Amino acid sequence: MTKKSALITGITGQDGSYLAELLLTKGYEVHGLVRRTSSINTARIEHILDKIQLVQGDLTDESSLVSAIRQTKPDEIYNLAAQSFVGSSWSQPIFTAETTAIGVTRLLEAIRTTGSDAKFYQASSSEMFGKVQATPQNEKTPFYPRSPYAVAKLYGHWITVNYRESFGMYACSGILFNHESPRRGIEFVTRKISDGVARIYHGLQDELRLGNLDSKRDWGFAGDYVEAMWLMLQQEKPDDYVVGSGETHSVREFCELAFGAAGLDWEKYVKIDPRFVRPAEVDLLLGDASKAKKVLGWKPKVTFPELVKMMVESDIELVAGEMKRKGKIPRSN
Incomplete structure (x- = not known):
């Protein structure tokens, strides 16, 4: 049986490292997208570097994404890369929009133009709920973002929905509530x-x-939450799910x-x-993950x-x- 192949953007981050570990245990061939920089911080994935393959690419450069997809031929693509710190989004709103928002479109376009049939996961965020309109928040709760980061994530979320509905792509968004670990960035x-x-x-x-x-x-453990990401791409039909501890x-x-x-x-x-x-x-x-628990069989440990x-x-x-x-x-x- 041929190994499944996965491409993870943001593999050097907290979620990317835990997801890579999970996919390796499930027998995947794991590829990680890393930016073209003089030095790549691989501290979080140092222990699995010999088991994964890194490929160069950048969410601000669509041609590099096309190249990465053609090179890795993934069955699943997990987009975890972003300018992910809310505080920095106030001082870097344009950069945040370029990576966290428009970067999603570039990646979806790269999938579409290459003719790849890879299943796509978009890392959406509970920050999109912002000034909450209802508590707890579920998939039907209206969004009210309160930072450039949250606004960018909302764009990424809706463009994923649009590509799914317009082009019949298997594209899911996980609306993840705060998830932490010893690998969390020091700025959080x-x-x-x-x-x-x-x-x-x-x-x-x-x-x-x-x-x-x-x-x-609503805080949970990142190691638990990456399992929900994987489960979303194992379903018959693509959909969006809130993931939180409740x-x-x-x-x-x-x-x-x-x-x-x-x-x-x-x-x-x-x-x-x-x-x-x-x-x-x-x-x-405060997340209501009832749908994820019912459909995916997921729950935090x-x-x-x-x-x-x-x-x-x-x-x-x-x-x-x-x-x-x-x-x-x-x-x-």
């Missing part, structure tokens, strides 16, 4: 907290500056659990800094407390390693 608040806790634990800093502690999110927690709760996991009192270290408050805040996101503990323990170990390399003595447990 959850990882900023777990890293801050680790540095305070080891005596490298004495405070953690954050923005809105009352902001609430629970909401505040940044304050995350802090309490994170500092608690290190035996620290969060209130002694967390300081509010107006610089980290967004121009337009999203106060509450890692609980919120388990996720926070996992991230803190990982960062305490990571920071200890950094200290040893610099000749410093980390705190022992």
Whole structure:
């Protein structure tokens, strides 16, 4: 039996690395799209580099996408690449639109013009709900984006729907709520907290500056969520699905659990800094994944407390390693 082939854009990111691992366990030939840069950050996929194949390409260059598709001949394409940080989208709105929005069209066009029959997955985001019109949010909840990132994701979402309906393409969007892990980028608040806790634990800093502690999110484990992506492309018909834990927690709760996991009192270290408050805040996101559970048979496995503990323990170990390399003595447990 011929191996299935998958092309993952954004393979060096959090989701891309977990998805690549999952597909390898299922016997796929995995290809990852990487940009033409002098140095590629492969830290998240270092342990599987010998099992995957990297191909050059860029969401801002359609010809490179056409070339990548012709070269890899994928059965499935997962578009996880984007300018994915909400905060940066305010300082880089044009770049965010070029990659996170128009980049989706370039990739869909590349699939269409090459005549590929690859199934397509688009990484949509709960940020599209923004100023929520109903709680919890499901596939029928109206969108109200509140950042350039969310607006760009909404374009990517709707262009995917349009190509599916206009050209009969197997194209799905996963509207994923916040999903974290030890591989999360340091610029995201959850990882900023777990890293801050680790540095305070080891005596490298004495405070953690954050923005809105009352902001609430539906947080899950990225390793669980990539399974939902795969399941979407295994169905008879393409469709869009909300993927979330069905629970909401505040940044304050995350802090309490994170500092608690290190035996620290969060209130002694967390300081509010107006610089980290967004121009337009999203106060509450809560996903209703009933459809994904019913149709895909998907459900999250890692609980919120388990996720926070996992991230803190990982960062305490990571920071200890950094200290040893610099000749410093980390705190022992």
